Amino acid sequence: MTNISISYLIFLMPLLTFLINGLFLGKRSAKGAAALAIILNGVAFASALALAVGYFTSGTAPQKVIAFEVPFLKFAESFVANIGLLVDPLSIMMLVVVTFIAFMVNIYSVGYMRGDRAEGRFFALLSLFSFSMLGLVAATNLFQMFIFWELVGVSSYLLIGFWYHKPSAVSASKQAFILTRFADSFFLLGIVLVSYVVQTFDFGNLNGITLGMFANQTINLGIMEVSKATALTIGAVLIFTGGWGKSAMFPMHIWLPNAMEGPTPVSSIIHSATMVVAGVYLVARLFPFFAVCGNTLTLIMWVGAFTMVFAAVIACTQKDIKRILAYSTLSQLGYMMFALGTCKIGDVVITTGWTASTFHIFTHAFFKCSLFLIAGSLIHQVHTNDLDAMGGLRKKMPITYVCALISILAISGIPPFSGFFSKDEIILAAFQGQHYVVFVLALLTSGLTTFYMFRLFFLAFHGKPRCHAVAEGHVHEDFAMTLPIAILAVPVLFSGIATKGLFENFFVPGKIRVPQLMLVPEAHWIPFVAIGAAVIALLIAWFLYASPKANVERALDDVNRGGIYKTIYHKFYFDEMYYCVVRQFLIGGIARAARFIQDYIVEGVVAFAVWFVHRLGALVRAAQGGHLTFYLGTLIVGVILWRFIGHLPF
């Protein structure tokens, strides 16, 4: 495997781009920065592709290969945190996807960010983002994953708040950063706890755990003595909490729609290949470990399923196209999460959901990236995110129109587009895992997904133009923006068909064996039900928004609506709830109490110490008055006292 030796290029290229653009090129020449970013990210993509081809053709798959590993922190002789590059099917898949998406988004940004006052900074940060995600994906152990996890967080903060002169962007970036950091603190706790129990960070060792290893052993956590199995389960839930926040699962989801304030290429890369996928990737990477730890998977399943339905319902009412896409991402992430959680029947673990989930990550990356780039294109032409001002863009932007149709069909799960295969497998996994409630929910959400995506599609591209720029024909397609959209249409079309079945072959971890009796025979009626739901939803959307009878004004009206619609339109008032909790409870309660303690108690102690020293100084100063007589008096009094109190020999 000669390709392993060049694998470091995958990391090196984005990092170099970040350093060169950030330190030298960015301020001097925006064009140079863009060219460098595209070329180096292209090289990174090429080396990722070469690595993938070499890995799969040389017959090493699906074994794990450590391309390189250097010790980073030595906690003890046998307890080392390494930095390395892990090569196995899952990480290879992610490496290819991330480098490819980053490459596309870089090309797109040339068009989108043209004339921005800080283009160089944008390209530098974009590369930092892809670099940190690549490091996260290729992590060989939890500790490295956490380091890059935080790097992803900070680069997303910098990118969401890229237009820092907009207050909304600043607050959105702060919200995203603080919320994910809040979850990350639990993640770190989980890492500490798990590594304390198992004495390793390594994924291989963690995934090799069986509860039999710790039978009847207890561990002292300082506060109480618990069995090791319990400690591991707590640790697993804590680790999942990190993914919970990063993947913006309910109730930590609010930062994701608000993060739409950033530039569209950023939204695109966040939603398709980096940041939010990190949470799902974490669970996928540690899947055997989670499977061992109690009912963690059940929790993961319910969190995912709830987020899926919740976000899909909200997406049906939104008017801002980027927000619709953001909620759709949330919904799809919910799919991935719950698929990971469906894999346990009693104590037996089946891997259908695991493969389906990774498959869905793969296909979702392409069509979601494509959709965001298309949305950015529209916004660039119409200068607003609002569906009010769109409509009738079909004739003006034909290529974008076709690509949008392809992507939307893909996300709706219409064969033969990519989304159909992966989503179908997820629904099948829910069925095989005998979680029938979630199964029904997933089918329903599948219909909802189709509905809101086509609502967006019809309202944006069909009907009469609702703004001057479109009506008067100022709208055109920008080459730099349309090119990546067109390129992306290819994987959106074919990534499902081409890779169907590959995932099952590559991703089955050797240690989990499924007795055949446990499996429900593949239900052949499921795909047809799913397609049926999608088609019905499509027809409803068409009837409501594009048919001759459609009442577009009514569709876009968000004022004269019933209570339920309003509640959903305002996202169940979650932003307000958060605002209220933060304002009243955190700032008004805890912070004020803390401030009182600070102001009166802590400051009081300090002030008293200062006052005491001050008085002491005043006393001494008074004695240094320069009065000769006073000196003499004290001298004499001192001598007398010395005589009577002290121990003079006479």
Place this chain on the structure above:
Amino acid sequence: MTLLNCLILAFLLFGIGVWGLIQRRHLVGMLISMELMLNAANINFIAFAYFTPGDSTSGSIFSAFVIAVTACEMAIALAIIVSMYRRHKSLDVEQLRDLHD
């Protein structure tokens, strides 16, 4: 005449001297009080030498030394006083707080 009479005398003298030293604000007055204290000490030396068995001259030798040292001291102190007077036109210790000016 006993030792005690002499010691009481010396004690009173010394006390008067201390009092004067603290009370007076004039440098010359303070100098005089110093003389009183030193002479009280001299009385002590001589009285002890006289009333205790042993070498009765040692007390006188001590007091002679003290007187000699005092004379030197007085010369120097008076020189300082004179120069201070020239500089400040006053010998009030209350006004002579700072030695540097």
